[in-house]
Amino acid sequence: MEKQKAFLPTAPYKGTRDFYPDEMRFRNWMFSVMRKTVQSFGYEEYDGPILESFELYLAKSGEEIVQRQLYDFTDKGDRHVAIRPEMTPTLARMVAGEVRNLAKPIRWFSIPNLWRYEQPGKGRLREHWQLNVDLFGVNSYRAEVEIILIANAILENFKAPKGSYQIKVSHRGILDSFLNQTLALAPEKAHAVSKLLDKKSKISKEAFEEEIKPLLSNPEKQLTLIYKYLDTNLQTIGDLEGIDPSSVEFIRNLFSDLASLGIKDQLEFDPSIIRGFDYYTGCIFEVFDTNPENRRSLYGGGRYDNLIGLFSNEQLSGIGFGLGDVTFKNFLEGHGLVPKDLNSKTAVLIPLMDDKIFPEVLKLAEELRKEGIGVETMLEPAKLGKQIQTAEKKGYRFLIFLGESELSENKVQLKDIVSGEQSSVSRSDLISILRKSLLG
Amino acid sequence: MEKQKAFLPTAPYKGTRDFYPDEMRFRNWMFSVMRKTVQSFGYEEYDGPILESFELYLAKSGEEIVQRQLYDFTDKGDRHVAIRPEMTPTLARMVAGEVRNLAKPIRWFSIPNLWRYEQPGKGRLREHWQLNVDLFGVNSYRAEVEIILIANAILENFKAPKGSYQIKVSHRGILDSFLNQTLALAPEKAHAVSKLLDKKSKISKEAFEEEIKPLLSNPEKQLTLIYKYLDTNLQTIGDLEGIDPSSVEFIRNLFSDLASLGIKDQLEFDPSIIRGFDYYTGCIFEVFDTNPENRRSLYGGGRYDNLIGLFSNEQLSGIGFGLGDVTFKNFLEGHGLVPKDLNSKTAVLIPLMDDKIFPEVLKLAEELRKEGIGVETMLEPAKLGKQIQTAEKKGYRFLIFLGESELSENKVQLKDIVSGEQSSVSRSDLISILRKSLLG
Known part of the structure; x- marks a missing residue:
């Protein structure tokens, strides 16, 4: 008896995705809207190799990434x-x-594929794509104005309704002065408290208080201050003793400029916004999905004052954000923002009924391609019914039939699968009909 | 004395490339021409994760790749x-x-990033991007007709002149019958001889003969046959004793169909074409640059009769090719095919002269962006000369000046850096002027 052959598995590596043509069309559409938006602000695309030296991450990335999530x-x-x-x-x-050679301000974006060894779950995979938008060389709050304008423009260009998202903004200067001055915490305690504030919304009030108390010297008074802090708004934050006034002014200027551009209701000052990364040094922001079933951070970013300090003595202040494709896809689907015609074909199919006229089929296809119309031709003769079935399965709307008699009359039969209509049209009419129907 | 700070290197990992905006524009342009070409033939894009299980390559890739070139x-x-x-x-x-779910024929393409541990050199890096075009489910030579049509259309769409490339075609059935029947070699010797034929053009005649003689039982007679074989053309190949007649007919049909479509001069039957990969089973082809300074294989492919046999009992014949970006870039540059306006801006820059009108600058920018015109705005006031310098360094052609007086008249000053002209135009005229100049 022959031994059964052991087949290789067809599933991709754990926590990753295959992009079959339908998924790829979605990805290309999503990235093209993002790309057009950031390019409309004068941002230029860049890319680098997916492999870098380990020491780059050792020096720049957080400990959790390097120790536990890096593919090194x-x-x-x-x-x-x-x-x-x-x-x-x-x-x-x-x-x-x-x-030294780049003209400032530097406006760059990229849509890289990124990898982390994580336990895969909803909205979390081992690889994702992430739009990165960064602006270097502007020290004033105007850089923040632009970056938040872009973050908002992306959502507008996806036709996200006003109430579907919220942009929460804070400033590390406000948080740091609250921890160091208002609460008068020592540096290592301040760091631990900020980590707890970051995860506060994910745990119960009891758990939060239980974890924070050992870090406080005067828990009763300090907890009252913490709740007061978290409850402030842009008007009241300045009243809290010890809060850095220049950071407050920075945020107020930012909100004022954005309001004059109509960005007001979707904007909110939220002093609990922390952002995990240690390199943020100024304004920080996060965009949240307001959908109750997906109430999570969609993307966010902030200012980092000396990003290139590891490489050079030059000083260069930057601000940027990163937007991952997995969570953003959930947002678009959750709010019904994916166009219905994403998978409709902009091409036609020419069945092959008579093997002899195959070269003529290819000539017709060439003619149409030169006019910008995509053409798939069947390469082997088969029964009409089977070829129509193939066209339907592939999602084609138009079929073009070409036979000896059509050839002699310089015509074709054009069949519209949606309406079921079939008509005899001249080859010049064919081009204008298809251009109008397919390319709009 | 303070210890000197050790900076991290700014060079990318050995054998890889950084794509700064200029290089990225080139890459995007090159890929968009390729993408449009293959989509015009009805091909759909797909992608998969850059990490796969090692066993996939152990089973499918050549020994050299797995043993020496794999990043595993x-x-x-x-x-x-x-x-x-x-x-x-x-x-x-x-x-x-x-x-089982995919409608046949399956027409797919992808432009993945691929990695091999190689000694970097001219046209050879550790990573490159490669257009992959594949057609499954067509057994006749018509699949070859289409794939070579596409390979040729890509070059035509890059406006490559007729004489700048040559498409060489052969068939494994012709080679195999020559080795097994005409030369009557045992399988392991046949394999070694085919490897030598593959590298013949890279070594001297003496070295070739020295290496091949130990593999032959009757070197004098067999060497004569080998030279005769290499000297045949499509008319004479069938006369050589032992050559598989069905493979010859296959290639003749292919050439006849392509000739009727005008692909004749750039096509050549070349029985020395081998292609390194062991999975090719039928027709094989390679496109060569005819530039004497870069006379090398640009890309190539062929038919593999049962690509999915490792995963499934289903039978599916396929044909495809891969085109790497590094060698192709050399081709485009060598023949002067890179458009001169690749780096010209489709956006404008608005300098900031007066801090008070910044919100008005942003409103004007919004107006223009809604009309499809990209706008970069300066965010901090600076001297006029410095801002014009920045615009020139960034490659802008148009600057728009907005001040109190322009605002009150609903006008702007439009400066064309190329001509040096500056004129006062209304905001509605501005949009039509810029649309015409920038978006054509």
């Missing part, structure tokens, strides 16, 4: 390398390498 | 994984996973 290994030449878990270290390296 | 490692969950060195194994896995 030693190459055949004994170099310790890693697959990029985020784009910012590559960006910093590239900007630093050309910082 | 063990992940934190003890899975042996590898960064993809080629796309075909991923393609085979994906097609096999959905083979």
